């Protein structure tokens with residue numbers, strides 16, 4: 001990537017400075033303390049230190065929490081060692097990229113890096129980095145709104161270094177890349193573009209939009225490794241309140257087609273609609289639902305087995321994500337079939353209890369009768385906990401053995417079916433263990 005010397009900082013109007021001071025004063029005490037102590041350490045070493053990137057953008061936007069990314073001109077290793085000592089912080093160093101991640105004992109995490117340039121040996125590769133000035137470091141970045149630095153040492157605060165007009169773009173709500181090859185160098189920025197546009201409600205500047213379109217049409221995303229593509233997609237979809245709009249935009253820009261080759265317009269639209277329904281059907285009760293996983297499942301439901309597996313490989317899914325995307329559609333089909341047989345509540349629970357919440361979310365947003373059971377499983381049946389445990393049964397004289405577990409299981413089913421109140425659990429469980437409960441003459445669901 002080509003770099004250029006930065007233009008002079010914005011002329012510091014007293015309004016801007018006042019505003020900056022106000023924003024600074026509004027930072028949490030631990031962040032202000034961290035910045036002040038970092039500056040002190042840098043001064044001691046004679047290094048120049050800056051707070052850079054998205055944290056400065058968010059400071060300017062008045063966000064509640066801001067990330068702290070520090071850049072030092074000079075030797076990041078000795079700076080990070082001194083700072084870690086001073087803060088009793090622990091750190092992880094990625095020497096290849098000249099970065100260090102530190103955590104303070106109070107739980108504040110922040111990044112340190114040497115000011116550096118990045119050279120992309122070929123499109124979508126990881127960059128080769130080399131030490132540079134803060135000016136060059138800013139010019140290697142993605143969007144003008146992230147091309148900002150606040151000097152911390154030798155002089156603290158003052159004004160934001162803004163060589164690319166980032167503050168004006170923030171004021172105008174505009175997303176702009178710094179050079180035409182930006183998306184080709186790093187196609188993960190295409191996903192960041194969609195995310196930032198939705199997150200800040202910014203519009204995309206014309207030249208940036210056409211650079212994005214031509215990078216997508218030129219197959220930039222296909223060149224990303226599956227690990228980087230998966231991480232970019234996950235990041236784009238991790239905010240629940242924005243995820244529906246972002247998935248739609250990814251489809252509109254054909255970015256999703258780069259992930260699932262040959263994805264038709266109808267299938268993309270169907271996945272978006274299903275995702276939006278599942279998100280809104282579950283809005284009150286599943287704060288723990290993973291929006292990325294839910295989006296991948298919505299997409300997977302439009303694909304055949306083979307393409308489902310290819311999607312999972314392409315975005316590097318593992319563990320639960322992989323299970324949901326590859327096996328979720330079959331699990332949902334099977335559960336729906338079991339629910340056709342007019343089940344009791346506890347039979348419905350048995351049919352649904354092994355499903356992941358995202359699978360239930362998809363079922364709950366369906367118009368079929370089974371949606372009612374999926375919702376009930378999520379809101380009532382799954383959260384239900386007995387007030388007794390095995391220990392209570394042993395204390396009441398039962399001998400240890402599998403019968404204890406079975407009695408508890410039967411008691412849970414009786415509670416789910418509303419056959420006993422919470423206060424009757426112990427009595428019911430003991431009768432169940434003795435085989436005395438009259439209800440057992442009925443066939444128990446398996």
Ligand code: CTP
Nearest residue numbers: 053054055067140141142143146147186188189
């Ligand atoms: N950056 C970049 N290109 C990328 C990723 C990051 O140029 N593909 C730069 C940007 O300057 C960004 C900074 O690295 O501000 C830090 O990256 P990250 O923490 O991922 O992004 P933020 O902009 O801070 O976003 P968030 O608020 O979501 O953390």
